Amino acid sequence: MSVSRLPLRVAPIKGETLPGFTIRLAERNGVSSPQTIAKSLGSPYSTLQAAALGPFDLQPVSDGADVPIETLASMTYWPTGHGNELRFLETTVDPEMLSLKHRKACPSCLSEKPFHRAVWDLQLVTACPVHQVRLISTCQECGRRLRWQSASITNCLCGADLRRASTEPVPSLELDGLSLIYAVLGLNGLEDKRTGPVADLDFKDLLALMLHLGWFGSGARKRFAPVLLSRRDLAPHQYLQIGFMACQDWPTSFSHYLEALCERSTAPYWRATRLRLLAEWVTAPERSEALRSLVFPRLREFMNRGCDPRAEYHLHRTLSVAGPQSSHSRGD
Numbered sequence: 001m002s003v004s005r006l007p008l009r010v011a012p013i014k015g016e017t018l019p020g021f022t023i024r025l026a027e028r029n030g031v032s033s034p035q036t037i038a039k040s041l042g043s044p045y046s047t048l049q050a051a052a053l054g055p056f057d058l059q060p061v062s063d064g065a066d067v068p069i070e071t072l073a074s075m076t077y078w079p080t081g082h083g084n085e086l087r088f089l090e091t092t093v094d095p096e097m098l099s100l101k102h103r104k105a106c107p108s109c110l111s112e113k114p115f116h117r118a119v120w121d122l123q124l125v126t127a128c129p130v131h132q133v134r135l136i137s138t139c140q141e142c143g144r145r146l147r148w149q150s151a152s153i154t155n156c157l158c159g160a161d162l163r164r165a166s167t168e169p170v171p172s173l174e175l176d177g178l179s180l181i182y183a184v185l186g187l188n189g190l191e192d193k194r195t196g197p198v199a200d201l202d203f204k205d206l207l208a209l210m211l212h213l214g215w216f217g218s219g220a221r222k223r224f225a226p227v228l229l230s231r232r233d234l235a236p237h238q239y240l241q242i243g244f245m246a247c248q249d250w251p252t253s254f255s256h257y258l259e260a261l262c263e264r265s266t267a268p269y270w271r272a273t274r275l276r277l278l279a280e281w282v283t284a285p286e287r288s289e290a291l292r293s294l295v296f297p298r299l300r301e302f303m304n305r306g307c308d309p310r311a312e313y314h315l316h317r318t319l320s321v322a323g324p325q326s327s328h329s330r331g332d
């Protein structure tokens with residue numbers, strides 16, 4: 001199929017992504033495969049996810065779908081050209097924060113307005129703070145993971161209506177971190193209630209901080225890697241919650257967090273490890289100055305107060321080789 005201009009149009013929705021929009025275009029034009037539409041509009045990629053990560057020339061899409069090129073670009077996750085950061089809605093994210101392999105969705109959100117929300121593509125967004133339920137990622141009829149090949153936002157490839165899927169409730173006390181993510185992105189009318197120095201962090205830094213504090217606060221003994229998320233007992237949004245608690249009343253909440261980090265385990269070696277990994281993370285050359293100057297002085301202050309002697313030794317070793325302005329690279 002080759003079309004220069006699609007017969008039927010759909011209007012992009014705020015918070016929507018290029019893959020989601022392409023699926024709605026396919027559905028509206030009665031084309032069974034969204035990839036066919038994407039190809040006919042000039043995407044050189046074989047999947048919608050790859051097109052979302054681009055880049056490619058959006059002019060044919062703009063002409064074919066009758067949507068301004070800037071609007072289409074704002075629906076992509078294309079590299080911004082600064083480091084390895086990617087475009088995300090009005091802001092940016094680190095690539096490791098995105099998870100595009102499979103679709104996730106909130107059935108109630110789909111019922112209210114059938115479009116794919118970009119925020120669902122974030123690795124840590126595994127619940128909906130608006131409807132207080134876990135997102136679904138599997139079809140309850142055919143048991144398969146939700147995919148991007150269906151020419152329908154609301155239905156699985158097997159035909160099952162995702163809006164009717166049963167959902168698992170999530171207690172509201174696990175949703176503060178997620179609610180903050182939604183608020184900072186300006187979604188669903190949620191209010192950004194941050195105060196103090198944490199309020200100055202941009203979205204990318206805030207997300208990275210909450211994730212890493214949540215990661216180490218959960219007892220993790222390795223550096224964070226997306227692949228490790230599924231190997232642990234916590235749901236991804238629960239890391240955000242731990243991170244949120246550490247950040248909500250900075251610096252008091254962070255001091256309590258650090259104390260808990262030292263107490264959590266009875267094995268001194270691990271206590272030291274989590275503090276050292278946190279220190280390594282925040283002093284890594286790719287961290288922003290905003291993050292470093294927020295966290296680093298507090299860590300140092302904590303160390304100077306004296307914690308476990310072995311923790312102190314490891315932390316001292318890390319902090320002394322990787323000061324705030326140091327370009328020393330990570331690694332043991």
Ligand SMILES: [Zn+2]
Pocket residue numbers: 106107108109110128129130131132
């Ligand atoms: Zn929802």
Ligand SMILES: [Zn+2]
Pocket residue numbers: 139140141142143144156157158159160
């Ligand atoms: Zn299905």
